[in-house]
Amino acid sequence: MGRKLDLDTGTPVWSAYRAPHVQAAPLTRDVACDVLVVGLGISGAMVAEALTAQGLSVIGVDRRGPMCGSTRSTTALVQFEIDEPITSLSGKIGQAKAEQAWRRSRLAVTNLRGRIEQLGIACRPETRSSLFIAGNVLGAGMLREEAQARAAAGLRATYLTALALKEDFGIDRAGAILSDNNLALDPLKLTAGFLRVAARRKARFYAPVEVTRLVHHASDVVAETRQGRTITAGHVVLATGYELMDVAPSDTHSIISTYVIATKPQKASLWPGAAFIWEASDPYLYMRATHDGRVICGGEDEEFQDEDRRDALIPAKTERLAKKLKQLFPQLDTKPDFAWAGSFGSTTTGLPSIGPLPGRPRVFAVQGYGGNGITFSQIASELVATTIAGGRDTDAELFAFGRKDSTA
Known part of the structure; x- marks a missing residue:
């Protein structure tokens, strides 16, 4: 359902610091949940924690294993400054939207700092x-x-x-x-911390599991896997990082x-x-x-x-x-x-695409990170959790799929 990339080569520095282990079991039977999170890297971990905080049952799967994709390669400069300066971003999407994107990014770093402290995640912030x-x-x-x-x-x-x-x-x-x-923080310790908090709230993690097809029904989505098992979920969140699944648009x-x-x-x-x-x-x-x-x-x-x-x-x-x-x-x-x-x-704008996928009922995706991956993952967890809970985030349109990135 998506190309498998060799996401890194060499030895990232985070291997010098031990991160807590996150257990993931083999998927040996058909299972069901409120929300299926595909991808157990930084974004998937933050989303899983945010959803379990609302009392939702969550299953997380990964084709490799927790934190085995590009998470270990990040340099973890968690900053609010977006790759695209306000002066140039204003020319692409308009001044008001550019300013609000930067303000939301600023808020995300503040929120993440508070979230780490509240949850007691030992990631050397x-x-x-x-x-x-x-x-x-x-x-x-x-x-x-x-x-x-x-x-x-x-x-x-x-x-x-x-x-x-x-x-x-x-x-x-x-x-x-x-x-x-x-x-500044340790990204592996951060990700492990969020996953372990979600697991304490009864989230279930399975790996290696590769989702090959999503089948839409009136009230749920069935994820078919290469392992021959199915996962039935009320909603699906694709947090697959740079390995885009075929259902996610990639034109920008x-x-x-x-x-x-x-x-x-x-x-x-x-x-x-x-x-x-x-x-x-x-x-x-x-x-x-x-x-x-x-x-x-x-x-x-x-x-x-x-x-x-x-x-x-x-x-x-x-x-x-x-x-x-x-x-x-x-x-x-x-x-x-x-x-x-x-x-x-x-x-093309330095902004991520986050939210419901057009034409894919009950499916959300988090896509496009640039130099602000962890900051945008925080925004994604806020937007996705709010929407699935039936709420409305006033900045959702800034990051939505199919948005009009123009000065109009």
């Missing part, structure tokens, strides 16, 4: 500032305009001149935007290949505050630090999803990332302790 530094796509002048656009939308943003950036962070660039209250969604390195721990050499750093450049560059002082640096994206081509570039991309990191922070030891490549989704 740390509040971090974020620096959006001048590059070959947005120079100092355009960054200043972007900072003003964010302020007009009610989002705090401080424009830093080249002098201030150098004095405060030791970075030699033409300018930057400084934002506050983003979130594309798969790209990205590359990442992580250094040895070196807390004493980090830049002030260990702020997230991302560059207004093409190719894209971003970095963050882990709780123990490793520097994760990624980017060098390529617009293809061929696994063999992607993997063949790992040595050259690893060397290039280490060199760029050294140029920005000469004091760092940039020799990679970990290096990996992964496949990630992007959309």
Whole structure:
């Protein structure tokens, strides 16, 4: 029902930190539930927890196993800044919608922080500032305009001149935007935490299970599996990440290949505050630090999803990332302790598609993440849980399938 991708190659840094185990059983009989969640990565975990919080019976399935897809490859910069700046997003969908998308993203990070605390998920959450530094796509002048656009939308943003950036962070660039209250965390511990909370509320997880067909009836949907068993559900949520199922539209969604390195721990050499750093450049560059002082640096994206081509570039991309990191922070030891490549989704606006699938009654999907995967997963869990419960989220149309992404 969808292409199976080799989602990552190499050794992601999160393998250095033990995550709690999440049990998934083989599917040996036909089962039924209120909601079937297809995919047990970050999005599926958040959705499952949100649904069980409402007292719904939930079954989660995955063709590999919990947290075995692209979850382990994410760099987990949980920030509200969408890949598409407000100034350019306004030209694509209109200023009011662009501002509201950014505000909802800001709210999602705040909500996620509170959710982690309320549920007691031990994922090493740390509040971090974020620096959006001048590059070959947005120079100092355009960054200043972007900072003003964010302020007009009610989002705090401080424009830093080249002098201030150098004095405060030791970075030699033409300018930057400084934002506050983003979130650094361990994505595997986060995902395991949500899944384990859902399991305590009697959610059932099965793997490896591959859904091959959805059969629609008046009051439910029957998921047929490659294992020869069926799952009957009142609703189905497709949280399959970058492996799009055939029923989900993909005209605004594309798969790209990205590359990442992580250094040895070196807390004493980090830049002030260990702020997230991302560059207004093409190719894209971003970095963050882990709780123990490793520097994760990624980017060098390529617009293809061929696994063999992607993997063949790992040595050259690893060397290039280490060199760029050294140029920005000469004091760092940039020799990679970990290096990996992964496949990630992007959309034409930088916004995800979340909600009911047109022509597919009772089926929801979460699609298209870019650099804000975990933030958008939080939004998805809010939108989907609210809708299935019979409520209405006022931002649903911003992210809906079939929306009109224009200035009209």
